[in-house]
Amino acid sequence: MFANYLNMSFRSIVKHRLYSIINIVGLAIGLALSILIILFVTHETSFDKAVKDNDHVYRLNWESKTSGARFATFFNPLSKNIVEAYPDDVKDLTRITLSERLLSIGDEKQYQTISFVDPNFFDFFSYKAVSGSASTALSNLNNAVLTKAAAELLFPGEDAIGKNFTLDGKHDFQVTAIVSNNKSNSHQVSNIFLNMEMLPFIWNDPTFWERNFSDQLYHYVRLAPNITGDAFATKAYDYIKNNIGGDFANNIAVYAQPLNDIHFNTELQNEMTVKDTVTGLSKPARQKSDITIFGFVALLTLIIATFNFINMQIAQSSNRIKEVGVRKVLGANRTQIALQFIIESTVMAMIALVGSLVIVEIFSPFFGSMLGVPLTADQIYSGGFIVGLILTAFLVGILSGLYPALFVSGILPAKAIQGRVFDGIGSSKLRAGLVILQFSIAIGLISATGVVNRQIDFALNKPLGYQPKDVIVVRLNNQEARDAYQTMHDELVSNPLVGSVSGGSIIPTEDLSDGSSFQKDGESLDFKIITRRIGVNDGYFDTLGIKIIAGRALNDNFRGDLLPNFSKENPTVEGGLILNETAAKQAGWSNPNDAIGQQVYSAFSFGGTDYRLNFNIVGIVEDAHYSSIRSEPASLSFMLTDGANVMVVKASEGNLAQTVKLVDSIWQQHVPSYPIRRSFLEEDYASFYAVEGRVFRMFIGFAGIAAMIACIGLYGLASFIAERRTKEIGIRKVLGASVLNIVTMLSWELSKLVIVANFIAWPAAWLMMNDWLSGFSYRIDMSLTPYLIAGLTAFILAYTTTSIRAWSAARINPIYSLKSE
Amino acid sequence: MLKLQDLTKAYRTDEVETVALNNVNIEIETGEFVAIMGPSGCGKSTLLNIIGMLDTPSSGHYFFKDEDVAGYSESQLGVIRKQHIGFIFQSFNLIDELTVAENIELALLYHDIPAAERRERVAAVMDKVGIAHRAKHMPSQLSGGQQQRVAVARAVVGNQSMILADEPTGNLDTAHGQEVMEMLQKLNEEGTTIVMVTHSPSHADYARRTINLLDGHVVTESMRSKI
């Protein structure tokens, strides 16, 4: 009998081809989209979950009370002391720092990111050994460990074990172990590992381990199960307070950041790079709200597709009342009829599931590359995922078969045969409800899409506060380069190709470092300007195009601008200072001109000496965006320095290509031992935002497809209604109705449901989007426009689809339609 | 075979109550050929539907093979109906998406009959009504007469002992109508009980007995004397 049901199901599916195809395709696309999004969401939410005991792994952070900034790094030597002080609480500690070095193999030179780690790093983060023993490899300081990817990159086609390489032209290392690659859902991006004890030599910093306050390393601890991260952070702080104390202890706070938070935290300074330079994969931190929104879209798409499916099945079932009557007359009982409907819709749902898996298989690479995440369909077939999918399809099938199964199967055969069953099979209200719900979701999605689109455009086109055009960025990544900076600067400036040259501690798109806070004589102790500090050279603002809105730039020609070195003997010094608008406002100078000429100071004591740095505010600059468009513009202070970490060269109009050549040749001449590391600020900026923009463009695409699915369903409903009413249409025409009359009548019937849907969709979407926008500091104002557009779009789509269907129904010659009964 | 006692059927729609059958008393013996006649709206179809257990009476008794089925539920009726009763309708009521053979086979599908036997019986019955050559055709490709022959085949393929026909010739021209009537007569001669609603006095003449209805009442019963 079951085989018979299946057979009949296939027959019926083939017979009602149009409905079946619409219905299956709609569900398949909906499922595929949901699966793709779920794959992405799962990938993102599974970050670092493969690490053993990941719930108990934390990264130590510290916070500067001066600037309010929190750092992903922690003090180099202190973690070890703290861990030793609490042996019962900490099971394991491991540390890492990444540093770009010049790596040479034979004559071949390349910059590579080298990771300096504790030897237990590989066990701590559950790397698998590919060859050699990773756990013991780094016990020898001259050994190196590579990931598989690094081994293939550095020694292509060879066995990397036993091979040698040299760092910075003087330190030799031998590869003794190869480990598995970093998982795409791990925040680790390291590929070439050396023992951390090599740092003092590589960085030429013999006192590296002696400076308690230096924070170049990331410190991870695996805690005992019975202590929370917060409790441990408190203990760690207590240790610092009791053993080091002083201003240092007063000015910091300690945090234990859960490992599982790292991928979702966009707020920390000194964050580890997210770009794996060997594999090219970038793993940007995500805001949890973005992931939630994506998950929501997946759910809504699935709901739309499901409703669509249920709607169509219900609509269709009333076309089959007579058939059911005949079957009953011939001896089918109610259960058999009900089973028939349920099996039929389940078969359709299963076909749709298979279709969706094919779609996912085809589109996941494209989809993954758009999102910058390597997605493979393989994940679907592992574990509970596929089971969940099959259950979902079953549920959709059964749910959509249930209504016709319960209702249609219960109609008395006498009525069913006579076709005396009221038009809407008594469920026109239910169907109207489903259409309204389906369109509410679609309209909600379209309006959300509109809001997201406008916000992204707004954020990406917002004035940056600096001019990245034609600016070449040169990293002064070694001592030779830093020593040659002034010479290179002077040579470049004197060339007519070059507009201007400068340098500084950091430039926009880079991470801000720690800050300074300023007080003012004659003001209360509450008066504090808390800023992030940037060291700049002469011409910094000019080269980067940061506007000075009051006063003047810092300038080598003004003797007082450069802050002299302070020391025990000379604890009070004086220099010039520039603030940005945000910092000036913090001080209460709402008119920037009020700030010019004001005197502020920064005071601290260290080693028993009280220091006081006095500053004259000489200028105020416009807010420039150093970090993500999502965050508030930071409060910044600029001081003149004579060194630089990065050199910026602005080419004069139209001379960028030649200037690049000039910069390269001047570098080669003055920094012969190191290849140049340069980029264009415009590109750095673009890649900074590219991912964010792309992710949301994808979102827009999804919402569009979801809306399309909703319209497919509407077309199906319109066809159904038109078909059911062929006879009525025929009679109306015989009585003199025009085609237009009929089209208007039918279209209006469905379209008015769409109007009702707006009133459900708008408030819901409004609330959601308002919440999402609150994550942006620069945000658009909510306006009605996207909602009106969404409503109008849905209405037009609904009206058009139904009209098209109604038109073809209305044009049938009444002779045929009247005969059809 | 069956006996209706004080049987009443009332339809309740929103405002009005229509009494379609009022205190009907009828007895039909096994092997009879009965025609039901009367003006439009007098309750003929209603009566036939109740006899065929497609509908239930509002009050009264319906003894089918000495079993009072008046109070039975739809599913209980379904079981009896399936064993004993076949139907023929004015509008044929074939399923459009099934072929001729499949339409006939459908009547066996719900009877737990093995596939091989089903095919045999379908083939046999198609031969009998003369549509074997149309087995693979869709109903829409047949003339009305042919469609009705398929419906007849479908009604008898399960060896039902009683066939109920509601204006089986209503949609057919004279020649085709004649054909169907002869087929019914032949079935009756083979022992099948037949109850048929018709407007045509000449077709009613095929029956041995005619029941005349008016406004839900049985007004006359007349026997045709055997020629």
Ligand SMILES: Nc1ncnc2c1ncn2[C@@H]1O[C@H](COP(=O)(O)OP(=O)(O)OP(=O)(O)O)[C@@H](O)[C@H]1O
């Ligand atoms: N499902 C129903 N709901 C309400 N009233 C009904 C229903 N079925 C039949 N009727 C009414 O019951 C009465 C008898 O109907 P019935 O179909 O039995 O008439 P009929 O004798 O078969 O007529 P015709 O010769 O036109 O087919 C009519 O007045 C009809 O309107």
Ligand SMILES: [Mg+2]
């Ligand atoms: Mg009738």
